[in-house]
Amino acid sequence: xxxxxxxxxxxxxxxxxxxxxxxxxxxxxxxxxxxxxxxxxxxxxxxxxxxxxxxxxxxxxxxxxxxxxxxxxxxxxxxxxxxxxxxxxxxxxxxxxxxxxxxxxxxxxxxxxxxxxxxxxxxxxxxxxxxxxxxxxxxxxxxxxxxxxxxxxxxxxxxxxxxxxxxxxxxxxxxxxxxxxxxxxxxxxxxxxxxxxxxxxxxxxxxxxxx
Amino acid sequence: xxxxxxxxxxxxxxxxxxxxxxxxxxxxxxxxxxxxxxxxxxxxxxxxxxxxxxxxxxxxxxxxxxxxxxxxxxxxxxxxxxxxxxxxxxxxxxxxxxxxxxxxxxxxxxxxxxxxxxxxxxxxxxxxxxxxxxxxxxxxxxxxxxxxxxxxxxxxxxxxxxxxxxxxxxxxxxxxxxxxxxxxxxxxxxxxxxxxxxxxxxxxxxxxxxxxxxxxxxxxxxxxxxxxxxxxxxxxxxxxxxxxxxxxxxxxxxxxxxxxxxxxxxxxxxxxxxxxxxxxxxxxxxxxxxxxxxxxxxxxxxxxxxxxxxxxxxxxxxxxxxxxxxxxxxxxxxxxxxxxxxxxxxxxxxxxxxxxxxxxxxxxxxxxxxxxxxxxxxxxxxxxxxxxxxxxxxxxxxxxxxxxxxxxxxxxxxxxx
Numbered sequence: 305x306x307x308x309x310x311x312x313x314x315x316x317x318x319x320x321x322x323x324x325x326x327x328x329x330x331x332x333x334x335x336x337x338x339x340x341x342x343x344x345x346x347x348x349x350x351x352x353x354x355x356x357x358x359x360x361x362x363x364x365x366x367x368x369x370x371x372x373x374x375x376x377x378x379x380x381x382x383x384x385x386x387x388x389x390x391x392x393x394x395x396x397x398x399x400x401x402x403x404x405x406x407x408x409x410x411x412x413x414x415x416x417x418x419x420x421x422x423x424x425x426x427x428x429x430x431x432x433x434x435x436x437x438x439x440x441x442x443x444x445x446x447x448x449x450x451x452x453x454x455x456x457x458x459x460x461x462x463x464x465x466x467x468x469x470x471x472x473x474x475x476x477x478x479x480x481x482x483x484x485x486x487x488x489x490x491x492x493x494x495x496x497x498x499x500x501x502x503x504x505x506x507x508x509x510x511x512x513x514x515x
Numbered sequence: 516x517x518x519x520x521x522x523x524x525x526x527x528x529x530x531x532x533x534x535x536x537x538x539x540x541x542x543x544x545x546x547x548x549x550x551x552x553x554x555x556x557x558x559x560x561x562x563x564x565x566x567x568x569x570x571x572x573x574x575x576x577x578x579x580x581x582x583x584x585x586x587x588x589x590x591x592x593x594x595x596x597x598x599x600x601x602x603x604x605x606x607x608x609x610x611x612x613x614x615x616x617x618x619x620x621x622x623x624x625x626x627x628x629x630x631x632x633x634x635x636x637x638x639x640x641x642x643x644x645x646x647x648x649x650x651x652x653x654x655x656x657x658x659x660x661x662x663x664x665x666x667x668x669x670x671x672x673x674x675x676x677x678x679x680x681x682x683x684x685x686x687x688x689x690x691x692x693x694x695x696x697x698x699x700x701x702x703x704x705x706x707x708x709x710x711x712x713x714x715x716x717x718x719x720x721x722x723x724x725x726x727x728x729x730x731x732x733x734x735x736x737x738x739x740x741x742x743x744x745x746x747x748x749x750x751x752x753x754x755x756x757x758x759x760x761x762x763x764x765x766x767x768x769x770x771x772x773x774x775x776x777x778x779x780x781x782x783x784x785x786x787x788x789x790x791x792x793x794x795x796x797x798x799x800x801x802x803x804x805x806x807x808x809x810x811x812x813x814x815x816x817x818x819x820x821x822x823x824x825x826x827x828x829x830x831x832x833x834x835x836x837x838x839x840x841x842x843x844x845x846x847x848x849x850x851x852x853x854x855x856x857x858x859x860x861x862x863x864x865x866x867x868x869x870x871x872x873x874x875x876x877x878x879x880x881x882x883x884x885x886x887x888x889x890x891x892x893x894x895x896x897x898x899x900x901x902x903x904x905x906x907x908x909x910x911x912x913x914x915x916x917x918x919x920x921x922x923x924x925x926x927x928x929x930x931x932x
Contacts, residue, residue, distance in 0.1 A: 390547055390592075392627075394627060406547075406594050428627050431633075431687075432687065501690055506771050507771065507813075507814060508772045511650040511657060
């Protein structure tokens with residue numbers, strides 16, 4: 305309550321609430337940095353957040369680019385095709401089932417993701433293509449880099465950290481930490497509890513189209 | 516090559532043309548295409564090509580213009596409705612006579628499903644997908660201009676006119692790096708396949724046959740002998756003679772697109788005693804095993820190899836009875852817009868029958884070196900050197916040496932659309 309009063313006071317006085325830089329490092333259970341983990345911090349006092357940003361899940365060189373796209377709930381995503389061949393993108397995931405039938409360039413309308421969860425993407429022409437859209441209930445999210453690090457800037461609040469990775473055995477269940485207060489510059493390291501499944505490393509090129 | 520009578524290919528051609536025509540203007544169908552125009556110039560070869568009824572294993576000889584559109588081709592895909600699509604490959608080739616036609620035309624049903632186990636069906640005229648050397652538009656090779664002897668022969672005499680059903684296991688849906696698929700084809704209209712092996716042997720080239728084409732043989736003396744009097748001097752490879760169905764089965768394994776293996780057993784189930792007197796075509800009993808393997812060392816470099824081994828025979832008492840075998844190994848390396856490739860290969864036809872007047876034994880050793888350069892998105896140029904050392908026993912009856920060493924430089928300019 306005290307914190308909310310402070311925020312109220314700050315807004316009455318025309319002072320922007322201070323934002324804190326937060327560094328989150330994700331490792332696997334052996335302590336090795338984990339790249340491409342989606343991390344997000346859900347504030348305890350959830351309020352509506354603006355979704356004006358434009359998101360894109362492209363298809364380039366017969367792969368989804370980016371391979372993993374975290375977006376906030378309600379986001380609209382375009383699916384531009386940068387290849388000179390057709391793609392046929394689909395999802396059977398409960399979070400958002402959809403189908404974008406054969407197209408070049410860009411489908412007319414973006415797809416809106418209203419429900420939180422994981423959306424697994426495929427292409428009906430190129431069976432191997434695999435991509436993920438992770439829809440989160442927060443405006444504070446990021447993907448970890450090669451060093452397993454994600455950096456977020458957020459107002460002081462109580463947050464719950466959630467982590468998702470494509471090598472989780474159950475893709476629909478992220479790992480979550482207890483609520484904690486982020487009211488100063490914070491550095492946090494989280495080691496994934498579960499054993500990760502094997503990594504896929506496809507070596508795709510333009511000659512893999514042969515039917 | 517000439518057209519002779521009706522065959523399964525002409526019906527498929529008609530079907531493809533009608534379907535393409537009727538859907539091209541339909542608002543429900545989406546039509547997409549890709550194609551190439553290829554211009555070649557080459558070292559003059561005075562020895563006549565088999566295409567001009569000569570003895571050379573080279574496709575190009577002095578009979579053809581020195582700068583020629585060696586092939587122009589297009590793949591057209593028409594999406595008809597949910598899960599149904601029509602695919603066709605058309606080509607123009609100048610040799611031996613200017614001709615235009617289909618090399619493939621089929622309907623495909625590919626339902627979208629959430630299961631890790633998928634299936635699809637093809638119906639029409641198409642290649643069984645047993646090779647890994649020809650993954651580009653119009654079943655062409657992005658590595659060398661001339662195909663290996665194996666794929667040159669498949670392009671010449673093998674085509675499925677019927678149906679193929681494919682079951683596949685999508686590894687990604689089971690969190691597995693291994694994809695598998697099983698392919699079963701049932702077809703008619705490929706009865707004379709094997710004739711070219713008997714009367715020319717295996718040769719490296721890139722002249723694919725169209726649905727309703729016939730290919731003339733070298734002037735083999737035995738073809739004018741009495742026991743072979745009903746055999747025409749050409750093969751119409753895509754004709755039905757005995758009324759029996761042929762089949763093939765194949766298995767594909769794919770490990771993360773790094774390694775691929777395809778194993779096929781093909782049997783046209785021909786009745787060697789059957790003959791169509793009006794077209795002069797026998798049904799050949801042709802069966803073979805094909806094993807193809809592709810390994811990507813990294814994004815730039817790959818190795819492709821294939822081995823083919825089979826038997827073919829014709830005549831009521833199997834007067835022509837041959838075994839054939841061939842292998843190649845190809846390495847290809849790409850650096851930005853440059854690609855260099857080298858292929859070695861060896862092929863044999865072994866004569867097992869007792870018709871001494873008709874020796875079919877042959878052997879071909881070949882080395883192919885190619886360099887290709889992408890000038891931009893549309894234009895590519897390249898150069899190829901093809902060396903073929905052949906030993907063809909039937910040349911002796913024509914007063915020629917059985918052994919011949921041939922090499923040919925070829926310069927190519929291609930426009931892709």
